Amino acid sequence: MTAAPIETRPAEGGAIETDVAIIGAGPIGLFAVFELGLLDLKCHLIDILDRPGGQCTELYPEKPIYDIPGLPIVTGQELTNKLMEQIKPFNAQFHFSEMATSLEKQADGRWKLKTDAGTELISHVVVVAAGAGSFQPKRPPVPGIETFENAGDGIGVHYAVRKMETFRGKNILIAGGGDSALDWVINLAPLAKSVTLVHHRDGFRAAAHSVNQMRELEKEGKVKFYVASVKAIHGEPGKMTGVTLAGHDKSEWHHETDTFLPFFGLTIKLGPIAEFGINLNENLIPVDTARFESQTPGIFAIGDINSYTGKLKLILSGFHEAALMAQAAFHIARPNEKLRFQYTTSSSNLQKKLGVS
C-alpha cells in the first residue's frame, strides 16, 4: 500500500471536533475527502474494516475495474491506493476497526457521532458513505449462537482474536478453512489447553505453508482436526460448556470446549445506521439529486447507500455525488462564507491546498 493511513485516538475524555464526519472509507468516502478538502473542510472517517477501500479492497482487491474514467484498467486495491494518494494533502483522520454506533443532534446544531471504541466526533455535517452497510463477520447458523457472544475474555463465541493472552489455558474450537482459521490454530496452539479445528472438507483455501504447519501440529498431537461442523452449542448464555459436532455422514458427537471461534470471513449488514433516525427505504437512504442530502438536513448520503431515480451503483456515480454533496455541505459548515467555483487546473489557491504550487 502506498499511503499509510494516520490513526488517531480521541483526546483523553474529549470529543473530537471537525467539519465533517464520514461513515465509511470505501472509494466514495475517500473521494469525498478530496472534494470537501478543496473547500477547506476537514474530515474524519470511520470504518469497521481495518483498512480503506470498502468493497474494492474487501471483495475484489485483485480484480480489474474498467469503467473508471481516465483509468482504462485499475484493480480494486490500486484504485484505493490512488485515492489515498490523491487525498493525502488533506490529512483526513481515519478511525479504522471502529463501528459508528450512534448519532445525535446537539443543542448547538452540530452532530455527535459515537463509535463502539469510544471515539466521539462532533461535526457540522455527517456524510454516510456506508455502501451496503458495514462488513461484519459471518455468523454460523447455529441456534442461539448470539447468546454466547460477548460472554467475556476467552470464553464463548468470538469472531476475532483481540488479545491472545485471554485464550491461555482454554479449550478452543476453531471453525473454517481460510487464512484466519489456520493462522489462529497455529498461533493459539502454544498457549491453549487444547485446540480443535473443524472444517467441512479435508482441504483448505488457506496458504499452503499454514496448512503444512497445521498438519504438523496435528501429527504432533497438539491440534485435533475433524471434517465436521458445529450443530449446537451447549451451556447457559454466557457460559459455554460444549458443542455438538456433526460429520457429513450425519454422525454426531459431543465436544467440550470453553470457546468457539468461527472464521468464515465477512458479510455486509446494514448495521447501526438503521437506528440513526435517518429515513430509509429498503435499506437505502433516499436523497435529492442536487445536494445528496437525506431527509434529515445536515446528513448526506453518497455512494451505494443512497437511492434516487436513476441511481446506478457505480463508483463513477458516487464520485459525482461526492462533488455535489461537498458544495451543499460547505454552506452548512461555513454559513457566512461565499463559495467560489474553481478549477484545480487553473486555481493557484486550490493548487496550494493540494501542495502542488
Place this chain on the structure above:
Amino acid sequence: MKIHAVDRQGKEHTLEGRDGWSVMEILRDGGLDIAAECGGACACATCHVYINDGWFEKLPTPSEAEIDMLDMALAVEPNSRLSCQVICSDATDGIKVTVAPE
C-alpha cells in the same frame, strides 16, 4: 429452461432460466433472498445453495476457485455450490436448488 428453487422459508419457486446466465442471477431476479454480495465474482460465498435430487452430479465439476471460496460459506454440505458459478443451459433444465441458510 426451468429452475426449481426452495427459499429459506421452504417455499418452492419455479423460475425461468436464461442460457448463459448464472443460477444466482436467476434467483436474485426471481426475488429470492440471496445476498450475492460480490455480484458473481466468486469472492463472497453469499450465493451458497444446495443442489438437490441428483443434479449435483450432473453439473460440470466446480473450479478450484469455487471450491476454495466455499470454505467461506456457512453450513457447507457435500452438495453445496456457489450459485454464481452454476451456469444455465439446456443441460440444467429442471435443476433443483435450495438456498442455504445465512
